Amino acid sequence: MKLVKAEGLHKSYRAGDVEVPAIRGIDFSIEPGALVAFVGPSGSGKSTLLNLIGCLDKPDGGRLSVLDTDVAALDRRAAADFRGAHIGFIFQDFNLLPVLSAAENVEYPLLMVQAWPPEKRRARVAELLEAVGLADQAGKRPDQLSGGQKQRVAVARALATQPKLVLADEPTANLDHDTAFRIIALMKKMRDEFGTTFIFSTHDPKIVGEAEVVYSLEDGRLIDQGGTVR
Amino acid sequence: MSRVIKLAARNLARYGRRTLLTSGLIVLGIVAVLLFIAVSGAFKGAVIGQITDSMLGHLQVHRKGYVASIDNLPLNLNMTPVQVTKVGQVLDGMDEVVAWSPRVKFGAMLSNFTETTSIRLNGVIPEREAIAMPGLAERIVQGGVANGLVERGKLLIPELLARGMKVNVGDTVVLVATNLDGSVNGMTFEIQGVLASATGPGGRDGYLHMEDARALLRMEAPEVSEVAVRLSGLGALEKAQAKLQRALSEMRNPEGEAALEVHTWEALSPFANIARMIDLLDLFIRVMLVGIVLIAVMNVMMMAVYERIREIGTIAAIGTPPGRILALFLSEGLLLGLVGTLVGSALSLAAVFALNLSPVTVAFGREQIVLAPSLAAGDVLLVGGIVLAVAAIASLQPAWKAARMDPITALRHV
Numbered sequence: 222m223k224l225v226k227a228e229g230l231h232k233s234y235r236a237g238d239v240e241v242p243a244i245r246g247i248d249f250s251i252e253p254g255a256l257v258a259f260v261g262p263s264g265s266g267k268s269t270l271l272n273l274i275g276c277l278d279k280p281d282g283g284r285l286s287v288l289d290t291d292v293a294a295l296d297r298r299a300a301a302d303f304r305g306a307h308i309g310f311i312f313q314d315f316n317l318l319p320v321l322s323a324a325e326n327v328e329y330p331l332l333m334v335q336a337w338p339p340e341k342r343r344a345r346v347a348e349l350l351e352a353v354g355l356a357d358q359a360g361k362r363p364d365q366l367s368g369g370q371k372q373r374v375a376v377a378r379a380l381a382t383q384p385k386l387v388l389a390d391e392p393t394a395n396l397d398h399d400t401a402f403r404i405i406a407l408m409k410k411m412r413d414e415f416g417t418t419f420i421f422s423t424h425d426p427k428i429v430g431e432a433e434v435v436y437s438l439e440d441g442r443l444i445d446q447g448g449t450v451r
Numbered sequence: 452m453s454r455v456i457k458l459a460a461r462n463l464a465r466y467g468r469r470t471l472l473t474s475g476l477i478v479l480g481i482v483a484v485l486l487f488i489a490v491s492g493a494f495k496g497a498v499i500g501q502i503t504d505s506m507l508g509h510l511q512v513h514r515k516g517y518v519a520s521i522d523n524l525p526l527n528l529n530m531t532p533v534q535v536t537k538v539g540q541v542l543d544g545m546d547e548v549v550a551w552s553p554r555v556k557f558g559a560m561l562s563n564f565t566e567t568t569s570i571r572l573n574g575v576i577p578e579r580e581a582i583a584m585p586g587l588a589e590r591i592v593q594g595g596v597a598n599g600l601v602e603r604g605k606l607l608i609p610e611l612l613a614r615g616m617k618v619n620v621g622d623t624v625v626l627v628a629t630n631l632d633g634s635v636n637g638m639t640f641e642i643q644g645v646l647a648s649a650t651g652p653g654g655r656d657g658y659l660h661m662e663d664a665r666a667l668l669r670m671e672a673p674e675v676s677e678v679a680v681r682l683s684g685l686g687a688l689e690k691a692q693a694k695l696q697r698a699l700s701e702m703r704n705p706e707g708e709a710a711l712e713v714h715t716w717e718a719l720s721p722f723a724n725i726a727r728m729i730d731l732l733d734l735f736i737r738v739m740l741v742g743i744v745l746i747a748v749m750n751v752m753m754m755a756v757y758e759r760i761r762e763i764g765t766i767a768a769i770g771t772p773p774g775r776i777l778a779l780f781l782s783e784g785l786l787l788g789l790v791g792t793l794v795g796s797a798l799s800l801a802a803v804f805a806l807n808l809s810p811v812t813v814a815f816g817r818e819q820i821v822l823a824p825s826l827a828a829g830d831v832l833l834v835g836g837i838v839l840a841v842a843a844i845a846s847l848q849p850a851w852k853a854a855r856m857d858p859i860t861a862l863r864h865v
Contacts, residue, residue: 277768277858298773305770312862316765320461332454334770378769 231282258432309379311389459782477791485799489824504586508679574664594644605643764861784846
């Protein structure tokens with residue numbers, strides 16, 4: 222079973238009267254448990270592709286299935302439910318809720334998206350903070366954490382609901398080199414520990430080398446399809 | 452839901468100064484409204500109480516046409532003994548009626564043997580009048596009560612007249628009145644007491660015993676000019692009026708019309724218009740409160756949504772249902788209203804308590820009315836309810852906008 226399967230995928234945006242193609246008929250598939258990188262320069266379509274896989278946007282043409290679900294067929298509410306049930310997100314700017322502590326940020330999807338019972342919720346948060354090495358920072362607010370710590374909290378949050386898939390859009394762009402590697406290493410560790418598929422986008426060639434499967438994008442086209450790095 | 456509220460509270464605390472300012476504005480509005488309700492209510496209640504408890508009663512029954520000519524106090528429009536008996540029977544059978552008092556009203560000349568002046572008088576059955584008008588005895592500033600109110604051969608006269616005529620308690624005066632047949636009769640009376648003037652019809656009337664009034668007027672039959680009725684409360688007014696009107700409607704005059712009329716105190720006293728103006732002002736100030744809360748909360752919530760677009764994008768992206776995002780922002784607006792309501796109500800109650808510790812006196816006509824403001828739980832709950840409802844309405848549009856926001860657009864927002 223393919224976790225993600227795209228066939229002839231198209232997506233365009235309108236800029237005034239002009240239609241700008243972002244994705245131009247690409248095909249790819251992603252196996253469960255993979256650590257996949259989409260690489261390419263700015264404007265190559267990486268983020269658009271992640272948005273499509275993450276059910277944040279809909280393709281204009283072609284077919285995209287995630288977990289055997291045709292994401293184009295999901296309406297707004299169903300897409301939100303699908304994301305809440307199956308997909309975790311990690312953002313370039315961490316996007317933690319500033320009024321919540323690290324533990325509460327991790328707890329947020331369990332409480333506001335999936336409504337886990339309190340005991341189970343607390344255990345899951347403790348497990349994840351331990352796994353990302355932030356058990357001792359649980360009570361700190363985002364403004365009391367470093368960039369790397371914030372992104373580790375974001376990784377824990379993305380994994381909170383035990384999603385099949387985690388999408389990370391330029392997760393290391395705002396981190397220094399060492400921290401960036403530690404985050405990718407953490408993602409690998411989490412993949413190994415929880416069996417979650419990680420897809421991330423990056424334009425950093427050093428980080429790309431950490432991925433197991435790499436798709437290179439340029440002008441909305443795949444120029445290197447699924448090359449296995451390791 | 453408690454977590455939504457907790458998160459909403461934290462978001463409000465995050466913009467502490469703005470939250471404080473907005474809540475302060477709501478608090479100010481609530482204090483203004485509740486204090487106005489308390490003070491204006493106290494003023495209105497005091498004046499209405501005086502009118503109904505010492506002069507008019509809650510309802511009055513007259514022969515048809517009497518009220519239209521009441522300035523002349525016409526003796527030819529008195530109720531007949533049969534009508535009075537019927538009115539009494541009906542009133543005795545009504546649960547809402549606490550007491551009723553028949554009166555003979557007439558105009559007379561009062562002489563202290565050196566000067567003469569006109570006076571409006573009420574002939575009353577003292578025991579009945581004292582029960583029906585419990586505030587009347589309290590208006591006696593000189594002399595005292597006897598026989599329930601006034602003794603045979605004695606008079607209660609208004610303060611201004613006593614001062615103007617230079618008569619005191621115990622002095623003898625002569626009353627001269629024109630009888631129904633046009634003849635004039637005079638009798639001497641002793642001043643039993645002096646009544647403080649009160650604003651409104653009957654506020655400067657004198658009182659004497661019904662039998663004395665009938666003797667002075669050489670009234671052969673026990674006619675009365677009006678029957679003043681005391682009810683269990685103002686709340687029973689409309690129901691009692693309708694019931695009484697219905698019960699008396701069978702009595703017809705030769706023209707085939709209802710022979711008797713039933714009037715509420717509102718129809719007889721000009722203060723009813725002032726009371727209506729106070730109610731109107733009360734409404735205006737509530738509308739202003741609605742405006743204050745609407746603008747303040749809407750402004751804050753629109754700002755909150757605008758400033759947290761990326762945050763909204765994040766929570767939407769990770770799967771927060773639109774309904775929960777809506778609930779989150781609605782809760783913020785409602786919390787603002789709730790905090791304002793609680794603090795505003797507490798401050799208002801404290802202010803009302805303080806006003807009762809050092810009472811405020813206001814002049815109304817020649818009277819000094821001591822205000823005793825109070826706030827009914829219903830008023831506080833109603834104003835609080837209005838604020839919360841308006842806060843919810845004001846938050847709805849920004850909350851709806853947040854819930855409908857496209858996650859991608861929101862996440863791209865700088």
